[in-house]
Amino acid sequence: MRIPVFAANWKMHKSGLEAMAWVREFALLTRELSADAAEVVIAPPFTAIAVAAEAVRGSHLTVAGQNLYFEREGAFTGEVSAGMLKAAGALSVIIGHSERRRLFGDTDESVRRKVAAAHGAGLTPIVCVGETLDERERGDTLAVLDAQVRAGLDGCSGDQIGALILAYEPVWAIGTGRNATAVEAGDAHAHIRRRLREWFGGAYAEHTRILYGGSVKPENIRELIGLADVDGALVGGASLDAASFASIVKKATS
Numbered sequence: 262m263r264i265p266v267f268a269a270n271w272k273m274h275k276s277g278l279e280a281m282a283w284v285r286e287f288a289l290l291t292r293e294l295s296a297d298a299a300e301v302v303i304a305p306p307f308t309a310i311a312v313a314a315e316a317v318r319g320s321h322l323t324v325a326g327q328n329l330y331f332e333r334e335g336a337f338t339g340e341v342s343a344g345m346l347k348a349a350g351a352l353s354v355i356i357g358h359s360e361r362r363r364l365f366g367d368t369d370e371s372v373r374r375k376v377a378a379a380h381g382a383g384l385t386p387i388v389c390v391g392e393t394l395d396e397r398e399r400g401d402t403l404a405v406l407d408a409q410v411r412a413g414l415d416g417c418s419g420d421q422i423g424a425l426i427l428a429y430e431p432v433w434a435i436g437t438g439r440n441a442t443a444v445e446a447g448d449a450h451a452h453i454r455r456r457l458r459e460w461f462g463g464a465y466a467e468h469t470r471i472l473y474g475g476s477v478k479p480e481n482i483r484e485l486i487g488l489a490d491v492d493g494a495l496v497g498g499a500s501l502d503a504a505s506f507a508s509i510v511k512k513a514t515s
């Protein structure tokens with residue numbers, strides 16, 4: 262049984278104080294949620310990670326970074342390493358988000374190195390993959406997913422595959438209000454799991470959580486979470502408000 266994961270990607274939003282207020286409100290709203298019904302992760306900006314980690318202590322929430330740099334330390338102005346995230350209190354880290362790929366030069370190769378760095382520091386990678394609208398319209402969706410999954414996870418052991426988290430985020434669904442339909446998401450997730458089985462073995466692939474991301478809201482979570490290979494959600498806009506994210510988690514688990 263895969264425990265679903267609901268991850269809030271705050272992107273470039275929220276100070277430490279705002280993160281604390283969010284955690285307080287979310288905890289109140291999800292008092293009834295049993296700890297084994299779902300894992301809930303918040304990914305604040307780097308500057309709020311330590312404060313958020315302190316705020317979630319003793320709750321069922323954990324904290325993730327939104328990115329990392331794969332070197333351990335050195336002259337890399339503006340970058341943050343996996344070990345630094347861990348020391349600040351993060352347990353996981355988002356890697357290869359399409360905004361990082363599109364705006365900040367992340368490639369399948371840098372994703373692979375970041376995944377290895379996360380593993381090296383004991384962080385759970387949350388690896389994002391997904392096609393652009395152009396790629397979907399050209400009929401290249403599955404080939405793009407194959408390339409991103411294969412290259413990004415190259416070198417991982419079976420155990421690491423089982424423990425990491427993938428997020429299928431079609432680029433055209435991010436921040437657009439247009440989520441993938443159940444058929445589109447279901448096909449992509451089933452395809453990714455099939456490939457994980459082929460490449461890494463069924464025993465491991467059954468454990469990998471594959472999240473859906475892209476315009477997830479309280480109104481569409483039930484349909485998405487009902488799909489066999491959708492094991493949770495990576496939520497942007499609708500996670501900024503604690504009440505709407507709490508509603509997503511509650512609807513998905515009730």
Ligand code: 13P
Nearest residue numbers: 270435436475476497498
């Ligand atoms: P939205 O939920 O705002 O579409 O963003 C999705 C996303 O990019 C999560 O990582």
